Amino acid sequence: MRFILRRLGFYLIAFWASITLNFLLPRFMPGDPVSRMFARSQDRMQPEQIEALRKLLGVDDRPIWEQYINYMQNIFTGQMGVSISRFPTPVTEVISSQIGWTLLLGGTALVIAAVVGNLLGILAAWRRGGAIDSALPPVLVFIGSFPYFWLAMGALYLFGVVLGWFPIRHAFTDGLEPAFTWEFIGDVGAHLVLPALTIVLVSIGGWMLGMRNTMIATNSEDYITMAEAKGLRPGRIMLRYAARNAMLPSVTSFGMGLGFVVGGALLTEVVFAYPGVGYQLLNAVQGLDYPLMQGLFLTITAAVLLANFLVDILYVRLDPRVRSN
Amino acid sequence: MTTALLKQPTPTPAVRKPNRSFVHGLISNKKALTGMAVMVIFIALALLAPVLFPGDPSRITAMASLEPSAEHWLGTTAKGQDVLALTVHGSRSSLFVGLTVGLASTFIGILVGLASAYFGKFIDEALSLVTNVFLLLPGLPLLVILAAFLPPGLGTVILVLVVTGWAGSARVLRSQALSIRSKDFVAAAVVSGERAGRIMFREILPNMASIVMGTLLACVIYGIGAQAGLEFLGLGDVSTVSWGNNLFWAGNEGALLTGSWWVFVPSGVCIALVAFALALINYAVDEVTNPRLRKIKTPKTTPANVERSAAK
Numbered sequence: 017m018r019f020i021l022r023r024l025g026f027y028l029i030a031f032w033a034s035i036t037l038n039f040l041l042p043r044f045m046p047g048d049p050v051s052r053m054f055a056r057s058q059d060r061m062q063p064e065q066i067e068a069l070r071k072l073l074g075v076d077d078r079p080i081w082e083q084y085i086n087y088m089q090n091i092f093t094g095q096m097g098v099s100i101s102r103f104p105t106p107v108t109e110v111i112s113s114q115i116g117w118t119l120l121l122g123g124t125a126l127v128i129a130a131v132v133g134n135l136l137g138i139l140a141a142w143r144r145g146g147a148i149d150s151a152l153p154p155v156l157v158f159i160g161s162f163p164y165f166w167l168a169m170g171a172l173y174l175f176g177v178v179l180g181w182f183p184i185r186h187a188f189t190d191g192l193e194p195a196f197t198w199e200f201i202g203d204v205g206a207h208l209v210l211p212a213l214t215i216v217l218v219s220i221g222g223w224m225l226g227m228r229n230t231m232i233a234t235n236s237e238d239y240i241t242m243a244e245a246k247g248l249r250p251g252r253i254m255l256r257y258a259a260r261n262a263m264l265p266s267v268t269s270f271g272m273g274l275g276f277v278v279g280g281a282l283l284t285e286v287v288f289a290y291p292g293v294g295y296q297l298l299n300a301v302q303g304l305d306y307p308l309m310q311g312l313f314l315t316i317t318a319a320v321l322l323a324n325f326l327v328d329i330l331y332v333r334l335d336p337r338v339r340s341n
Numbered sequence: 342m343t344t345a346l347l348k349q350p351t352p353t354p355a356v357r358k359p360n361r362s363f364v365h366g367l368i369s370n371k372k373a374l375t376g377m378a379v380m381v382i383f384i385a386l387a388l389l390a391p392v393l394f395p396g397d398p399s400r401i402t403a404m405a406s407l408e409p410s411a412e413h414w415l416g417t418t419a420k421g422q423d424v425l426a427l428t429v430h431g432s433r434s435s436l437f438v439g440l441t442v443g444l445a446s447t448f449i450g451i452l453v454g455l456a457s458a459y460f461g462k463f464i465d466e467a468l469s470l471v472t473n474v475f476l477l478l479p480g481l482p483l484l485v486i487l488a489a490f491l492p493p494g495l496g497t498v499i500l501v502l503v504v505t506g507w508a509g510s511a512r513v514l515r516s517q518a519l520s521i522r523s524k525d526f527v528a529a530a531v532v533s534g535e536r537a538g539r540i541m542f543r544e545i546l547p548n549m550a551s552i553v554m555g556t557l558l559a560c561v562i563y564g565i566g567a568q569a570g571l572e573f574l575g576l577g578d579v580s581t582v583s584w585g586n587n588l589f590w591a592g593n594e595g596a597l598l599t600g601s602w603w604v605f606v607p608s609g610v611c612i613a614l615v616a617f618a619l620a621l622i623n624y625a626v627d628e629v630t631n632p633r634l635r636k637i638k639t640p641k642t643t644p645a646n647v648e649r650s651a652a653k
Binding site: 026027029030033034041042157158161162164165169170172173177278282283286294297298301302309310312313316317321324 | 470473474477478479481482483485486487488489490562566569570573574575576588592597598602605609610612613614616617620624
């Protein structure tokens with residue numbers, strides 16, 4: 017319990033730090049980007065909306081600590097202003113319409129990569145020097161060294177443009193009404209294949225090597241020798257004895273990976289024009305939409321922190337050493 | 342008692358050659374050799390770029406979208422720039438930024454890690470907190486946000502990459518420094534009254550050389566990749582020629598949609614080759630310093646070996 021509380025405290029501090037960063041950035045950056053934004057879009061807005069945005073982004077004359085307290089109040093009551101590029105939709109509405117797609121894409125890719133990567137790592141460590149162990153890691157490391165977006169564009173070109181197997185942009189066909197029908201789900205699935213596949217391809221090597229290296233260490237433990245001496249089936253020893261104990265670092269990476277899901281899919285989303293938060297973040301940057309940018313960053317951070325907190329709770333269940341401390 | 346101690350034959354001061362076997366291990370390691378060879382080629386190309394391809398590589402000419410030929414080995418872009426010249430010139434900015442970011446992040450990591458491990462207590466708590474917060478903040482979105490608020494330019498790119506990249510190395514180096522901090526020779530140095538700076542940099546730091554090297558390589562890989570990503574998103578300094586910007590322009594001019602794959606392939610392959618070469622060196626460092634990861638040599642069937650494996 018103490019462990020959980022400690023972690024919770026840490027995540028709260030991290031969240032506070034990101035809010036503060038968000039608060040400080042528009043106020044202390046040279047060149048006054050916010051004024052530029054207002055100059056561009058002033059004529060479309062109501063006076064009171066301008067006033068609210070000025071307060072949010074720090075273009076007002078109140079003392080800084082008063083602005084800060086006001087800013088905190090706004091964030092915790094969910095008032096993040098209105099989006100400039102999608103005027104007059106509130107920022108929160110824009111974000112909530114898009115976070116689902118990011119979670120779908122990133123979650124699918126993460127689960128596939130983690131499951132397959134860990135299994136490959138287990139097999140590689142179990143048969144040291146075997147086919148999987150000697151052939152796959154170099155190949156995967158090589159693929160992993162390509163820039164993420166480059167592979168994605170290559171896949172897009174090859175399978176989308178040249179071969180035409182998969183759709184090349186967006187999350188579903190234009191004009192199709194989102195509904196729980198087989199047609200729509202199939203369509204979403206088809207749009208998901210390429211982006212998810214590229215993420216899996218780049219990230220699987222890390223999972224595999226991590227698992228392999230931890231399991232090589234567990235393989236030399238006494239209880240493995242003991243299990244062998246007892247005459248247990250090799251498959252049982254591999255999965256229930258060696259892999260199970262080598263799993264913990266992978267759980268940690270899974271938590272980190274969840275963070276990557278929300279934020280890291282940005283490049284993939286941009287390449288495939290996938291309507292998630294990453295794609296929207298870049299659009300907000302290009303459209304000088306500072307309120308949306310800030311809202312997105314806070315949402316992404318909050319999601320990352322929450323994911324990591326959940327993994328911590330899981331960790332307490334999995335690792336008795338954490339509980340006893 | 343002191344006399345008894347003094348009378349003991351003073352042990353000959355150990356000749357310090359900590360890195361001898363390390364360097365030897367690296368040179369005889371195939372992965373390391375391959376990696377270093379690739380890096381040497383790229384560094385040479387980067388240095389020789391103005392000689393090999395004099396003039397401005399991004400000058401716009403009339404020879405647009407030519408396929409690879411004897412005259413233009415890698416073809417030309419939609420603006421008529423020679424792709425090979427762009428790629429070779431691009432290596433300069435990419436390698437420079439990667440190296441700078443790598444060195445700077447590792448340096449900060451060393452400072453934070455050593456200070457954490459040496460001073461402990463409150464300083465460690467505070468520094469670890471900051472490190473962990475930076476580790477947890479989602480890197481790419483933070484990168485994008487920072488780049489959006491700061492004025493565009495090469496300095497911004499480097500600054501932003503260091504801000505988002507130092508925490509990982511700090512964490513690794515801290516845990517290594519912590520384990521060395523608890524060794525007896527550090528305690529001896531503390532007791533003998535050596536200054537903090539000396540203990541940190543002369544006693545602890547040399548003993549974690551291999552980890553520092555691994556961290557540096559990882560940071561350079563991160564720097565090159567992240568710069569390319571940032572520039573691909575159009576958030577770098579679009580006026581410089583670099584691999585990331587080449588890809589940005591390739592995407593911008595719709596190179597793939599018009600089928601000009603030759604514009605798009607070289608820069609990506611170069612980034613991959615450099616990253617792969619650095620990763621190879623990194624794995625080699627790991628293998629040389631961590632015997633458990635070394636390749637098992639196929640056992641020769643000499644009697645001695647058979648006996649040993651039987652004993653196992």
